[in-house]
Amino acid sequence: MHDVARLAGVSIATVSSVINGKSGVSPKLTAQVNQAMATLDYHPDLVARSLKVGRTNVIGMVVPDVTNQFYTEAMRGVEDEARAHGYLLILGNSNEDPDHEQHLLSMLFSQRVDGVLLASSGSTAAYDRLTRRRFPIVFLDRVPHGCTERAVTVDNISAAYNATKHLVSLGHQRIAIIAGKLPLSTGSDRVEGYRKAMQEANLPILEDFFQRGDFSLESGHQCGLNLMKLPVPPTAIFSSNNKMTLGLMRSLAELSIPCPEQVSVISFDDFEWAANFSPRLTTVAQPTYEIGRQAMQMLLRIIHSANEGLVVNENILVLPAELHLRDSTAPPGL
């Protein structure tokens, strides 16, 4: 900065003014300064600036599985919105590990990010600490228990209810579920929707048909094997997320069980390939990009109002999910 000032023949304060687009610098000097910055290939030191102004213009996002397209698409929404408002995005991957999630959050906190977007791996500790401190945070996808604000998600209960009902309406009676992590809202709510639809149809929920996974491909695979090796296997399966569906389909392939002829499959989460391979999957599609965009918008509102010293109340934003009917669901086999 010194060098730039010297080369442009001005003081460093003038350079600073030019960088920050402050009014009150003559066009001539502005040009000189810009010229000098270009020739020196000068990049302002944002860490020094951040130290001074107390803001970093960086927001952090922590997701449980970066290889899951659901989160990367949400991230694109976050990113577009963040960029439009001059924020940089830092992404952290907790790998579904609450301890690592804590570590990442602590790291982001130390990095003095201006706000955090969190799809939690489970620790409600994060929720308690951050909200107590009134730190700008928005939860997405997974809403911590007891959290009644600052979150964006879909109506998981209704969505799972509708999915299960679709299975019922096709005539299925032996309907199994591959559940996700039950301590998470996305895990338990989807189970609840399933239960509701089953009860409404007066269908029993057999213990064997309630398979507990953890949202990972491997767990979906294992649950699929458990289910289809049963003496009386289900004729339809509701899978609680995309990764587990992948595992489920793998198990069906291994056991040479045709879908939907022998077993129908409906999956939470839609994905690029669901419609182009066989069987074309019936899915519950979430508005992934929009979830990210809305979450970032909410976070921006919180940050801005915090800057003004006031506390806004942002309720949970619930976006609609859509049922995409395709070929993996059909009336029970004969």
Added chain:
Amino acid sequence: MHDVARLAGVSIATVSSVINGKSGVSPKLTAQVNQAMATLDYHPDLVARSLKVGRTNVIGMVVPDVTNQFYTEAMRGVEDEARAHGYLLILGNSNEDPDHEQHLLSMLFSQRVDGVLLASSGSTAAYDRLTRRRFPIVFLDRVPHGCTERAVTVDNISAAYNATKHLVSLGHQRIAIIAGKLPLSTGSDRVEGYRKAMQEANLPILEDFFQRGDFSLESGHQCGLNLMKLPVPPTAIFSSNNKMTLGLMRSLAELSIPCPEQVSVISFDDFEWAANFSPRLTTVAQPTYEIGRQAMQMLLRIIHSANEGLVVNENILVLPAELHLRDSTAPPGL
């Protein structure tokens, strides 16, 4: 920090020593300080520290498409390696836009990241500037033209050659290619491997069979339509990456063209679902996680040697790719 010092009854220098694990602080004081930090929920200000020490312990990674699993899996490799060495990872998504890539790099530079991992969207400007400055950078996947070091990738030419040869050995003669962005090494090298195999088999490369995509799903879809609507369509197609393959499969589905009965498909990049849906895709599998891990290791070596003031020579690391034979390739239809 002041508060912590006061609460622990020591000076801030002592607090600093404890935080950084410096020897020479009595166990008693250490305990007092740790206690104070815990009760105050104190998080060291990394931006102040960075300003002081001139390092951030942050490394930046820029990829052209975060929704592409190839990059997220590579990112997991990078992340594991980075974490193991005390580095935090910042991820940027250039969306295949060279201008935005420039912007992100400039941003990372201003954030004073200690190093950068780049899968470039095309601008060789980045290569020129960063290497001239001797800034620690490692390219992955896509190697800029003229770059002969500091990169990790697979042998794209051989891999594409082997893939095409597999098609030839099945008896195909009308073999088309959906190429990626030709200015990128991954685009041109895969074409070169294809050419080589075709020439070796004395097969002509028809102009219509050379479809130029841009690595996006949409381009793959369009190229697929172009190809299969030809008066004399190909009997086999080599697709240069996973996203374009998705688009290609969509076009086949739309045109109700069975694969592999009417057309064989072989795809660069393997993915979770390639083996579990029908048709099970024959692919060229890259060691994605390992690419990320090795790239990060190389970057660490460069950073560390730069810290010691020396310039180390890191050649391009070429990892092997594997052909996964599955059901989407078969002898030409009858």
Added chain:
DNA sequence: ATGAAAGCGCTAACAA
């Protein structure tokens, strides 16, 4: 073994 003080690169309040 512990503390006092200088300074990292920048911004902002104030002076000229």
Added chain:
DNA sequence: TTGTTAGCGCTTTCAT
């Protein structure tokens, strides 16, 4: 309109 200067929170010599 432009320049001078204090200080953001930390680390690190150098005294003690």
